[in-house]
Amino acid sequence: MEIGFVVNAEPVTVRVEPRRTLVDCLREDLGLTGSHVGCEQGVCGACTVLLDGEAVRGCLVLAVQAEGLEVLTVEGLATGATLSPLQQAFEDHFALQCGYCTPGFLISASALLRRQPDPSREQVRSMLSGNICRCTGYDTIVDAVISAARR
Amino acid sequence: MSGERQTRIEDARLLRGRGRYVDDLHPDRVVHLALVRSPHPRARIIALDAEAARSAPGVVGVLTGAETSGLVEPWRGVLSHYQGMKSAAQYPLALGQVRFSGEPVAAVVAASRALAEDACELVSVEYEPLTALASWEQALAPGAPLVDDELEDNIMYRAHHGDAGATAAALAASDHVVRGEFHFGRVTGVPIEPRALVADFDPGSGQLTVHCSSQVPHMMQAVLARILGLDQSRIRVIADDVGGSFGVKIHVYQDEICACLFALRLGRPVKFVADRRESMLTDIHAREEVIEAELGVNSDGTVQGLSARVIAPVGAYSMYPRSSVVESGQVARMLPGQYRIPAYSCEQLVVAQNKTPTSQYRAVGHPLATAVIEQLMDRAARRLGMDPVQIRLANVIRPQDMPYTSAAGPILDPGDYPACLTRLLEVAAYAELRARQAESRGAGRLVGIGLCSFLELTGPNAQFYGVGGAPISAKDGATVRLEPDGTAVALVGITDQGQGTRTSTAQLVAAGLGIPVRQVRVLSGDTLAVPYGGGTWASRSAVVGGTAIVRATRLLRRKILEHGADLLEAAVEDLELDQGRLQVRGAPARSLALAELAATVHYNSNRLDPAREPSLEATSYFVSPNAGTFAYGSHLAMVEVDRESWSVRLLRYVAVDDCGVAINPALIEGQVRGGVVQGIGEALLEELVYDPEGQLLNASLMEYLLPTMGDLCDIEVHHLSTPASVGEGFRGVGESGAAAAPGAIANAVADALAPLGVEPSDLPLTPYSLFQLVGAEHA
Numbered sequence: 070m071e072i073g074f075v076v077n078a079e080p081v082t083v084r085v086e087p088r089r090t091l092v093d094c095l096r097e098d099l100g101l102t103g104s105h106v107g108c109e110q111g112v113c114g115a116c117t118v119l120l121d122g123e124a125v126r127g128c129l130v131l132a133v134q135a136e137g138l139e140v141l142t143v144e145g146l147a148t149g150a151t152l153s154p155l156q157q158a159f160e161d162h163f164a165l166q167c168g169y170c171t172p173g174f175l176i177s178a179s180a181l182l183r184r185q186p187d188p189s190r191e192q193v194r195s196m197l198s199g200n201i202c203r204c205t206g207y208d209t210i211v212d213a214v215i216s217a218a219r220r
Numbered sequence: 221m222s223g224e225r226q227t228r229i230e231d232a233r234l235l236r237g238r239g240r241y242v243d244d245l246h247p248d249r250v251v252h253l254a255l256v257r258s259p260h261p262r263a264r265i266i267a268l269d270a271e272a273a274r275s276a277p278g279v280v281g282v283l284t285g286a287e288t289s290g291l292v293e294p295w296r297g298v299l300s301h302y303q304g305m306k307s308a309a310q311y312p313l314a315l316g317q318v319r320f321s322g323e324p325v326a327a328v329v330a331a332s333r334a335l336a337e338d339a340c341e342l343v344s345v346e347y348e349p350l351t352a353l354a355s356w357e358q359a360l361a362p363g364a365p366l367v368d369d370e371l372e373d374n375i376m377y378r379a380h381h382g383d384a385g386a387t388a389a390a391l392a393a394s395d396h397v398v399r400g401e402f403h404f405g406r407v408t409g410v411p412i413e414p415r416a417l418v419a420d421f422d423p424g425s426g427q428l429t430v431h432c433s434s435q436v437p438h439m440m441q442a443v444l445a446r447i448l449g450l451d452q453s454r455i456r457v458i459a460d461d462v463g464g465s466f467g468v469k470i471h472v473y474q475d476e477i478c479a480c481l482f483a484l485r486l487g488r489p490v491k492f493v494a495d496r497r498e499s500m501l502t503d504i505h506a507r508e509e510v511i512e513a514e515l516g517v518n519s520d521g522t523v524q525g526l527s528a529r530v531i532a533p534v535g536a537y538s539m540y541p542r543s544s545v546v547e548s549g550q551v552a553r554m555l556p557g558q559y560r561i562p563a564y565s566c567e568q569l570v571v572a573q574n575k576t577p578t579s580q581y582r583a584v585g586h587p588l589a590t591a592v593i594e595q596l597m598d599r600a601a602r603r604l605g606m607d608p609v610q611i612r613l614a615n616v617i618r619p620q621d622m623p624y625t626s627a628a629g630p631i632l633d634p635g636d637y638p639a640c641l642t643r644l645l646e647v648a649a650y651a652e653l654r655a656r657q658a659e660s661r662g663a664g665r666l667v668g669i670g671l672c673s674f675l676e677l678t679g680p681n682a683q684f685y686g687v688g689g690a691p692i693s694a695k696d697g698a699t700v701r702l703e704p705d706g707t708a709v710a711l712v713g714i715t716d717q718g719q720g721t722r723t724s725t726a727q728l729v730a731a732g733l734g735i736p737v738r739q740v741r742v743l744s745g746d747t748l749a750v751p752y753g754g755g756t757w758a759s760r761s762a763v764v765g766g767t768a769i770v771r772a773t774r775l776l777r778r779k780i781l782e783h784g785a786d787l788l789e790a791a792v793e794d795l796e797l798d799q800g801r802l803q804v805r806g807a808p809a810r811s812l813a814l815a816e817l818a819a820t821v822h823y824n825s826n827r828l829d830p831a832r833e834p835s836l837e838a839t840s841y842f843v844s845p846n847a848g849t850f851a852y853g854s855h856l857a858m859v860e861v862d863r864e865s866w867s868v869r870l871l872r873y874v875a876v877d878d879c880g881v882a883i884n885p886a887l888i889e890g891q892v893r894g895g896v897v898q899g900i901g902e903a904l905l906e907e908l909v910y911d912p913e914g915q916l917l918n919a920s921l922m923e924y925l926l927p928t929m930g931d932l933c934d935i936e937v938h939h940l941s942t943p944a945s946v947g948e949g950f951r952g953v954g955e956s957g958a959a960a961a962p963g964a965i966a967n968a969v970a971d972a973l974a975p976l977g978v979e980p981s982d983l984p985l986t987p988y989s990l991f992q993l994v995g996a997e998h999a
Contacts, residue, residue: 088334102244103237105463107412108496112921115412143237156235160227163886166894167718168234169241169413169463190934198930201921203412203464204718206893206957207929 077145092127114200124180143172164213166204222731242416254336258318261352261914278335297538299688307538308368319536322501352914356533390525390563394516405907413463419483436755442691459745500919506581525563535577550585564627583955591963668972672963678952679763695843697751706815713753714765732773759952767947775838853877880951899961
């Protein structure tokens with residue numbers, strides 16, 4: 070079926086099977102491969118995107134559910150050559166290694182900072198515990214989010 | 221520059237979502253592979269009918285076991301230097317019988333993964349289920365059925381290490397003997413990017429190009445050539461961005477060979493990306509072992525002898541080409557840890573059963589060996605009423621003992637082990653922690669402190685694999701060249717799965733040439749472009765690859781200086797190269813920009829000395845002259861066990877590691893911290909649970925628990941830098957954290973529970989296992 074929504078401020082129209090997940094639609098149909106698929110069960114969080122400002126698992130939302138809504142993916146965070154403060158903080162604090170979970174963390178952390186602009190370390194640990202990183206051991210991600218909040 | 225906390229050159233791309241992982245590739249005409257997998261751990265295949273799948277929507281190809289068997293050279297994961305080792309042969313799809321739940325029996329390619337999965341549903345397989353060997357006890361029982369009918373028993377390998385007689389005598393003569401039977405659960409690596417591959421065959425050039433999420437491109441090239449019967453030069457393996465690996469992506473998997481077979485048959489790109497369930501079922505598992513050990517100590521705390529038996533139930537097949545005996549072999553080799561142990565004996569028994577094959581996962585064997593010896597040291601300390609620090613310092617191998625030949629075989633190169641422990645006590649404020657613990661204990665809380673000192677064999681030479689016939693290079697190479705504008709390109713055999721290897725490579729080259737880090741471009745993971753090398757495993761990237769990079773850069777620097785000396789009419793010895801300029805020492809007027817020199821060599825070679833080769837490129841290779849080198853360190857964990865839930869809360873974790881010469885402290889901390897957290901997962905959360913029929917019960921991330929941010933405290937990382945005697949002094953750091961953390965946690969929990977008079981021996985230490993251990997009277 071044909072659906073329309075807005076991705077990173079750009080209106081798009083795509084034909085999808087009803088069973089197509091949002092993350093597959095973004096990756097396969099729209100070529101936005103920044104959102105990653107890690108478990109397809111909503112556990113790892115690598116596919117997290119914002120849907121009308123709410124963080125959702127791209128693997129648990131069907132593409133058709135995005136009809137008429139606004140989607141923000143990792144590709145929409147930087148402005149031209151300038152990384153967002155959060156992205157820059159990730160670079161400055163060595164908050165990524167393989168980078169596969171990173172887009173999900175960036176989106177989840179963006180949603181966190183919208184809700185809680187000045188979080189404590191404990192709040193960050195609790196609010197981002199739905200994203201899994203297997204490389205960093207997490208401390209540097211917490212550092213980066215705290216630092217971005219203070220920028 | 222080298223030694224600095226340089227931010228990573230790969231991040232600007234990865235942070236924008238511009239990674240290039242295998243699943244991001246969408247080549248024209250690509251088709252997708254899905255597999256029919258056995259639901260039975262052990263069964264005979266009576267009939268398999270795939271006809272309905274062949275005509276299903278979108279399907280372009282179907283293969284069955286019978287169809288693939290003639291297309292490949294089957295592979296067998298045995299190494300000839302492990303005398304008597306045996307294992308079943310593996311084919312791309314099971315032939316006649318299946319040996320573990322999840323083993324593929326048919327393969328389908330279709331226009332999309334969803335259509336391929338739809339068609340898999342149409343393949344009908346009739347199985348005759350057989351009693352599975354779900355445990356090593358079953359597999360060793362007299363008259364047990366065989367995992368492979370061609371083999372006479374289920375013992376894949378057995379060996380004895382050390383001196384049994386001398387050790388028995390030493391234990392008999394010891395004042396005290398402490399014992400343990402330590403069980404380690406089955407775990408798996410869980411890189412968040414699953415295994416993935418795109419294979420594409422061009423019938424015109426005869427080239428098979430394989431984009432593969434891999435640590436070992438050259439090894440993959442070699443094994444694909446063997447299995448598929450192609451020339452190595454016609455296989456190009458490309459591993460660009462890899463989303464974590466931890467040892468998972470270093471083996472030959474049946475599904476990946478199926479993808480290559482379809483690519484050869486169809487002449488179009490075939491993509492395979494494991495879903496998470498497939499990953500949990502078929503990625504290598506690791507660690508499951510039972511280690512019985514006895515440590516003889518005298519009343520003054522000096523260790524007299526160590527005797528052990530290691531039983532490793534490794535699954536249905538020995539993985540190819542590294543085999544599945546190395547983890548228990550490493551346990552046997554590393555069990556004495558950092559200590560002077562005069563008498564040592566170890567039995568190694570590797571057993572096949574009907575489970576997913578186990579093989580090399582981050583720190584292979586070291587986490588087990590370390591956890592066992594460190595728990596025994598603590599048990600001895602408790603028995604003697606000594607502090608755990610005291611007994612370690614009484615037995616640790618000291619700098620003046622180096623080089624030290626371990627009773628288990630390895631020769632330990634110079635290092636300062638006690639320095640790490642001493643530093644740890646200082647930075648963790650050990651005495652204060654003990655005081656806090658006493659206070660908490662007084663209040664009835666179960667707080668414990670665990671120490672763990674480890675030793676890790678890194679950057680090994682060909683003794684591990686090459687001598688046993690495996691096509692795995694122990695050497696590694698680097699080519700460094702200067703472009704006409706004075707920027708540099710480095711081509712390296714080592715690979716990156718998140719470690720920041722491109723950044724550390726750029727730092728080494730930049731330091732050697734006196735140019736900014738961001739003027740160095742690094743290419744790795746392409747067998748058609750980079751010098752031949754083993755890739756990344758056994759913490760070898762810095763030890764082996766780093767040495768090659770430093771030396772290639774040094775050779776290039778020499779060439780730059782020679783051309784510069786010609787052009788500036790000076791002696792090489794009188795030239796300085798720094799900040800992109802070449803200058804005659806003490807004569808700033810006689811100088812030349814590096815870019816100018818490079819342009820002259822590349823474009824205006826008439827100005828060069830005709831006797832001089834017009835080259836600004838150098839290559840160097842390195843292999844460890846010894847068995848390898850050693851990284852080491854001491855870690856401390858402080859935990860509290862909750863008396864209600866019996867869950868373990870981490871209060872403090874401090875690591876002091878010595879990885880030799882440091883290239884980038886921030887990357888080193890990242891490696892240690894990430895490894896520690898994997899080790900904490902292994903110690904507290906992670907376990908693949910099988911039922912008695914051989915079915916994996918928790919093949920999803922909902923039921924297999926990985927550490928999340930909320931489970932942890934900050935991991936404090938400190939380092940010492942004692943240069944290794946091997947190569948350019950790097951000791952490697954990729955696995956240190958994973959080697960040490962399980963032992964530190966185990967000791968901390970044991971210390972916490974000491975007032976209850978119980979001693980845990982099994983990992984993971986889940987709430988349920990602790991509840992069972994402490995028993996009804998305490999719980």
